[in-house]
Amino acid sequence: MLDSVIGLFACPHCESAMDLDDATVLCERGHSFDIARQGYVSLLTGAATRFTGDTAEMIADRAAFLGAGHYDPIRDAVATACASVPSDSGVLELGAGTGQYLASVLDGMPGSRGIGLDVSKPAVRRIARSHPRTGAVLADAWAQIPVRSGALGHVLSVFAPRNASEVHRVLEPGGTLVVATPTPDHLRELVSLPGMVSVDEHKTERLSAALSGRFERHERTEIRFTMELPRTALEALVGMGPSAFHLTVQQRAEMVEVLPDGFEVTASVVVSTWVRKDGAVSGD
Numbered sequence: 001m002l003d004s005v006i007g008l009f010a011c012p013h014c015e016s017a018m019d020l021d022d023a024t025v026l027c028e029r030g031h032s033f034d035i036a037r038q039g040y041v042s043l044l045t046g047a048a049t050r051f052t053g054d055t056a057e058m059i060a061d062r063a064a065f066l067g068a069g070h071y072d073p074i075r076d077a078v079a080t081a082c083a084s085v086p087s088d089s090g091v092l093e094l095g096a097g098t099g100q101y102l103a104s105v106l107d108g109m110p111g112s113r114g115i116g117l118d119v120s121k122p123a124v125r126r127i128a129r130s131h132p133r134t135g136a137v138l139a140d141a142w143a144q145i146p147v148r149s150g151a152l153g154h155v156l157s158v159f160a161p162r163n164a165s166e167v168h169r170v171l172e173p174g175g176t177l178v179v180a181t182p183t184p185d186h187l188r189e190l191v192s193l194p195g196m197v198s199v200d201e202h203k204t205e206r207l208s209a210a211l212s213g214r215f216e217r218h219e220r221t222e223i224r225f226t227m228e229l230p231r232t233a234l235e236a237l238v239g240m241g242p243s244a245f246h247l248t249v250q251q252r253a254e255m256v257e258v259l260p261d262g263f264e265v266t267a268s269v270v271v272s273t274w275v276r277k278d279g280a281v282s283g284d
């Protein structure tokens with residue numbers, strides 16, 4: 001609910017504190033933002049974003065796949081990484097999708113509250129009802145994040161964008177960024193099929209380069225497991241990923257049709273925890 005996190009918000013126009021007033025989020029200087037009837041607030045500014053995020057179909061597939069528990073080891077590793085650096089200041093998830101990772105982090109930290117930020121409308125609609133202590137915000141993670149400086153104990157980025165300078169700004173001293181990124185082995189049995197998008201081999205190196213000026217790596221956990229997926233789960237998995245942007249529903253269905261019902265797929269993800277460095281910042 002937005003009322004649990006309103007005190008963390010900063011106006012995207014003037015950075016002043018914000019409050020709730022009926023169906024509006026209002027800043028001290030009078031900038032106002034409507035709360036949608038589905039419960040999220042759009043803090044996108046007039047400068048249109050070039051991102052639209054995931055489609056309604058992708059979000060529905062993601063909710064079904066995660067809801068069936070196939071990625072529970074990843075979800076648990078993210079929750080454990082957060083709980084190992086305790087702070088009840090607040091959690092922000094960038095590109096929160098369905099809000100399921102954030103919900104599990106909040107379940108492990110009963111005194112905290114969360115902001116689920118996503119640039120996709122179907123995502124924030126779902127995030128708004130994902131957890132009683134989560135507020136949903138439509139915003140672009142690559143722009144200024146509409147959160148007060150130093151307000152948060154944790155930021156999460158799970159298969160999602162991160163914005164090193166803004167994450168550094170919104171975290172409190174000693175605050176942590178928890179990042180989950182796929183390794184080149186992630187979903188390798190599917191990625192080798194025609195039309196599927198593969199993981200960039202240098203993703204982990206690029207992540208370190210982008211964060212190391214502002215953050216100190218605290219922990220790194222590799223999670224690897226095999227999923228035996230029925231066809232419905234395979235369809236959801238293909239439908240929720242980047243391949244959904246350039247394969248038609250028909251092409252995806254044909255691809256999955258020829259796979260056995262109970263196809264083994266590898267999950268391989270690194271969950272890393274980065275502690276905010278104080279003082280001068282180098283690099284970008």
Ligand SMILES: C[S@@+](CC[C@H](N)C(=O)[O-])C[C@H]1O[C@@H](n2cnc3c(N)ncnc32)[C@H](O)[C@@H]1O
Binds near residue numbers: 051
């Ligand atoms: C691969 S999904 C991951 C979602 C969720 N973290 C999960 O793992 O289930 C990436 C998410 O980032 C969102 N996204 C993409 N670009 C974004 C941006 N510029 N700002 C905010 N969210 C963005 C998409 O809409 C999508 O929900």
Ligand SMILES: [Zn+2]
Binds near residue numbers: 012014027029031
């Ligand atoms: Zn304002």
